[in-house]
Amino acid sequence: xxxxxxxxxxxxxxxxxxxxxxxxxxxxxxxxxxxxxxxxxxxxxxxxxxxxxxxxxxxxxxxxxxxxxxxxxxxxxxxxxxxxxxxxxxxxxxxxxxxxxxxxxxxxxxxxxxxxxxxxxxxxxxxxxxxxxxxxxxxxxxxxxxxxxxxxxxxxxxxxxxxxxxxxxxxxxxxxxxxxxxxxxxxxxxxxxxxxxxxxxxxxxxxxxxxxxxxxxxxxxxxxxxxxxxxxxxxxxxxxxxxxxxxxxxxxxxxxxxxxxxxxxxxxxxxxxxxxxxxxxxxxxxxxxxxxxxxxxxxxxxxxxxxxxx
Amino acid sequence: xxxxxxxxxxxxxxxxxxxxxxxxxxxxxxxxxxxxxxxxxxxxxxxxxxxxxxxxxxxxxxxxxxxxxxxxxxxxxxxxxxxxxxxxxxxxxxxxxxxxxxxxxxxxxxxxxxxxxxxxxxxxxxxxxxxxxxxxxxxxxxxxxxxxxxxxxxxxxxxxxxxxxxxxxxxxxxxxxxxxxxxxxxxxxxxxxxxxxxxxxxxxxxxxxxxxxxxxxxxxxxxxxxxxxxxxxxxxxxxxxxxxxxxxxxxxxxx
Numbered sequence: 001x002x003x004x005x006x007x008x009x010x011x012x013x014x015x016x017x018x019x020x021x022x023x024x025x026x027x028x029x030x031x032x033x034x035x036x037x038x039x040x041x042x043x044x045x046x047x048x049x050x051x052x053x054x055x056x057x058x059x060x061x062x063x064x065x066x067x068x069x070x071x072x073x074x075x076x077x078x079x080x081x082x083x084x085x086x087x088x089x090x091x092x093x094x095x096x097x098x099x100x101x102x103x104x105x106x107x108x109x110x111x112x113x114x115x116x117x118x119x120x121x122x123x124x125x126x127x128x129x130x131x132x133x134x135x136x137x138x139x140x141x142x143x144x145x146x147x148x149x150x151x152x153x154x155x156x157x158x159x160x161x162x163x164x165x166x167x168x169x170x171x172x173x174x175x176x177x178x179x180x181x182x183x184x185x186x187x188x189x190x191x192x193x194x195x196x197x198x199x200x201x202x203x204x205x206x207x208x209x210x211x212x213x214x215x216x217x218x219x220x221x222x223x224x225x226x227x228x229x230x231x232x233x234x235x236x237x238x239x240x241x242x243x244x245x246x247x248x249x250x251x252x253x254x255x256x257x258x259x260x261x262x263x264x265x266x267x268x269x270x271x272x273x274x275x276x277x278x279x280x281x282x283x284x285x286x287x288x289x290x291x292x293x294x295x296x297x298x299x300x301x302x303x304x305x306x307x308x309x310x
Numbered sequence: 311x312x313x314x315x316x317x318x319x320x321x322x323x324x325x326x327x328x329x330x331x332x333x334x335x336x337x338x339x340x341x342x343x344x345x346x347x348x349x350x351x352x353x354x355x356x357x358x359x360x361x362x363x364x365x366x367x368x369x370x371x372x373x374x375x376x377x378x379x380x381x382x383x384x385x386x387x388x389x390x391x392x393x394x395x396x397x398x399x400x401x402x403x404x405x406x407x408x409x410x411x412x413x414x415x416x417x418x419x420x421x422x423x424x425x426x427x428x429x430x431x432x433x434x435x436x437x438x439x440x441x442x443x444x445x446x447x448x449x450x451x452x453x454x455x456x457x458x459x460x461x462x463x464x465x466x467x468x469x470x471x472x473x474x475x476x477x478x479x480x481x482x483x484x485x486x487x488x489x490x491x492x493x494x495x496x497x498x499x500x501x502x503x504x505x506x507x508x509x510x511x512x513x514x515x516x517x518x519x520x521x522x523x524x525x526x527x528x529x530x531x532x533x534x535x536x537x538x539x540x541x542x543x544x545x546x547x548x549x550x551x552x553x554x555x556x557x558x559x560x561x562x563x564x565x
Contacts, residue, residue, distance in 0.1 A: 059559045070312065
């Protein structure tokens, strides 16, 4: 890195959490163990998110759970996780990870969310992310009606009463007016909006066997196909609410990240990019962001947040 | 690259033991011994297997009947189709002919190491099984040293016991192994003690196969893409190796 690039700051303040750079490991990717979180942080992530945890252990869907296609990826892992008690023993000494760690919690009813949030409250997480938007797991997210403004308000208010940690609400792009969900979350006391979860679900059929490929038949669509939709969602949400937005969807290069930040994202999530560019996608995206900022006369990433707006 | 299964026709089936069959199919493309493919049975499941045979454009997987998936696979007939994707992961590194090597296979771990044994020149080959009827590939590798836990054929004892004796007589510079993790861990310790290089293939529950889901973690190493074959230096930094594993749900269990 040359001297000029060293003077460029990527650090961001997200709900009073200091991130050395705006890249965040998205939930569901590599967040199964403490050791993997550490490795992702060592590879340059500004923050990391654990794989979503429910009250009880879940095996998830049968394989294939993740497949790719020409424009991105489909997944239906089905929220496999060891349950909140085991998660508490897995995720310890989080201050040694080297980046803030975000807990992702799921539930089939409001009480479950509260119970899991309380169960992880002493673990040293920097924030709690609550996805109300999974498109492919019965009992959770969109398949149990958690994606409406009313359900969002109810779940987030309940968790808000029980924790002082920042709450990020992860929402679905599959709605005609995404800002109504974001506003309901903001009104309920959310600290930030993570936009967006995977879209769809989609289906890929293997024409030789004449059967859907995914074990659950359908799965959430991510990667390049999702990016323009995610950028539009972040752009709309940024205009509609006051709390910060974490932009997620198809980001695998510095240019993608810059685009998402221009739409209004205070930080950006990376998931499928771990596949397309490797586990060091975080440091690659950061180097590319710095390069772009330098070439375009900026020395602070925060100067371009929302710059695409009129 | 697109990570989706391609259907292939089973062109031959070989009964290896009462519980183990090899399924042959057409396979083209580069393959390093120790890499794995994901085998898909539509509407059932998908599991990882290493190729146990490669002969021109025909490859085979050697499958122990163990659960629902392998039971369904065992019921397949010649002409039936299965889906395959891959190969994935990092295989064994072949050694120069001048390097004295020993290859150790335990149980169905033999399937992973057989293609290495085909290609690695000048190697001692040890196979261990619980009993004589579970021994694999006896006609394929005629010089193989055999051990059985019950002494029904060959050396009575484990592969580790035999290997320890052989290390005393031969000057092995490199040991390759695949089998139960307890066996692998003992071989790793033996190699550390005697300053011998080693490469072993580690097994975990695999989901995506291409390094994104994190399900196959072993101390921050993804078995599917960073492994499944690891060397002595890798293993030294993997405290979970030989101790704990992550299951399908993500729960940590003792081995």
